[in-house]
Amino acid sequence: MSARTSLLGIGDLSPDDIARILGTAERFGAVMERDIKKVPTLRGRTVVNLFLEPSTRTSTSFELAAKRLSADVVSIRGSGTSMEKGETLKDTILTLEAYGPDVFVIRHPQVGACALAGRYTDAAVINAGDGAGEHPTQALLDLYTVQHEVGSPDGLHIAIVGDVLHSRVARSGLRAFRMMGARVTVVAPPTLVPRHLGEAFGVEVSSDIRDIADADVVYVLRMQLERMGEGGFVPSLEEYARMYQVNHARLRPGQRVMHAGPVNRGVEISGAVVDGSDALIEAQAANGLVVRMAVLYDVLAGAASEPGTGDMALEAA
């Protein structure tokens, strides 16, 4: 039954694919309300999580998602792997391939690493973040969160604020929000916006934080501390905060605020906003689990069977 389709970036998906995956996530969401949260759907399948860069949310939620689906899971971290002894990504994949995995979930510090890995395995590859490239499951869980908490993204205005240049979250998010019909404005210091971003993604670009005023959702990007200082992108984090921090002085009531985490309170976002009732940050973290269950289901069973039909067992094991 396997129709293995890799998920390397949002560009691999059509709006219909996204709707299907989010629909599956809804059904898994219902399962997670139950007492026993495990389903036999992927029994006998093997998921290898290969995380070659630090991660808490993504690695935990992928591991738990695979376990909830009854798959066998192996999780490999950057430290303690043979890659530290100089093994290339190619050789690591070829070695693990010998154990016959069905899915590789890969995080890697370099753009395109997941696509490269896909050349050396018959298993599906799910990109769990490749450098500043893409983080498609983050974008899917963001869409799921918007759909639940705000409404259909079609016609919504979403402002993305902060370091777009280095952000895979932004890159996948821009694609996904645009694909689902949202209008997107990027607000950031000019030094942290890739040249030609507007042309590349069909979005508006502004360096004025006041341009978030009209947005339904304000999506705040993490400001990485190493981006400032000598030869850096911004003069200081203090000035960055003064010019670009998302705080209550800059938000109207009812504007919803998202952040993929981890947050730097007092830098890109005020603590009061993180803790406030308009923040969707906890919902994002919670939704990560069901969306990643849906993605694992989709790459393995995928188009072969619609959720709720065929052999997808939603009943508790």
Place this chain on the structure above:
Amino acid sequence: MSIWPSNPRVRLPQRPGRGASVVIRGARILDPASGIDRTGDLVVRDGVIGGDPDGLDEFDGTGLTVIPGLVDVHVHLRTPGKEDAEDIASGTASAAAGGVVTVLAMPNTQPPTDNASILGSLLERAGREAVVPTGFIPAITVGQAGESLTEHGDLADAGAAALSDDGVPVGSALVMRRALQYQSATGLLFTLHEEDMALSGAGVMHEGVVSARLGLAGIPGVSEAVQVARDCALADYEGARIHICHVSARGTVDEIRRAKGRGIMVTAEVTPHHLLLTEDAVGADPDPARVKMNPPLRSEDDRQALIDGLLDGTIDCIATDHAPHLTDEKERPFAEAPFGVIGLETAFAACHTELVVGGRMSLDDLVLRMSTTPARIFGLPVPALADGATANLVVVDLAGVDRVGDRPYASKSGNAAFAGRHVTGRVMMTLAGGQDVFRRSA
């Protein structure tokens, strides 16, 4: 046109071999610089053009064209240090297979070619192994570190063809100035890899729409243009002569055009891959490291500026920047893969397809830009088809179509940016330094 100084002691060794003796029957014989364009027989006797055809082997040239052999002033032979990727024998065999009769090798070797004894050993080795006459371009600065000058006088005496820190720019304007001052004593041309390293930063591809889309760090076109502007100003001030390597960006073409207009002694080259490909190749290729090189493939607007610059003479000549790398090195995430693509075997066909078949340039002009002009700029023997000239020629089938990569490469490496593309213009035979160095197998 040898208007500017060059090194009169330049050495272009080639392995020993018998002078070719052959009569090419019924071909078009085209040598624009010598005013030759006729159809008939071309006699080569003992490696020299002309003479009596009696008793010579015959080569059927019907439907084929004989042109002066190509001169490639920018190749990497990976010797010493990376002979697993290329060596003098394989790199020059690759040249012969591409109709190239003279190559100049860059110094970014391991160790760098930065003193007369390394240069001497390379010249000696080329004298045993080089399939075509081969010259060497030692480093401008010790270790290519950009700090102190190599012994330019010793290098000139030992037979250097020019000087370059190719792979990296000379970062310090003061060091560049000192080098340019020395030119009046040595006659050595500087052939410059132009890039402001601070602006290029950690960039791995052209800064443009595709890098924005992919999230890869960009190398802006202006990184090249600002360095070219600096070096043109220095060359102007010192009355020195410079050659700009692998021009890639519109802004650079504009700088060179302005400099030439002011009478600054600057010449420039462009690679076939920058003339044919753009940043889109990085986005579209399932194996994008195959099209990773520095300078990077840029935008379509840049590419058109390069073609326009070549047509109006701002860019003087074509050179490949043939840069072999092992498959293992390229099978890495894009940012970790090394810069560089091979090009010797495909240069003529690629340029002929794009420029001549594509209607942008005459065949005569292409021959000048790939043979006569680069030879003159670097003060090398100019391949010619006139009687009495040493046979440095290539027989091409201008209608022959090949898909790049279908035949094995003569190079040790296969990192070809054009792999899979159909190109028109097939090298059938190459005579270099009077020797018969390549015949296409059936």
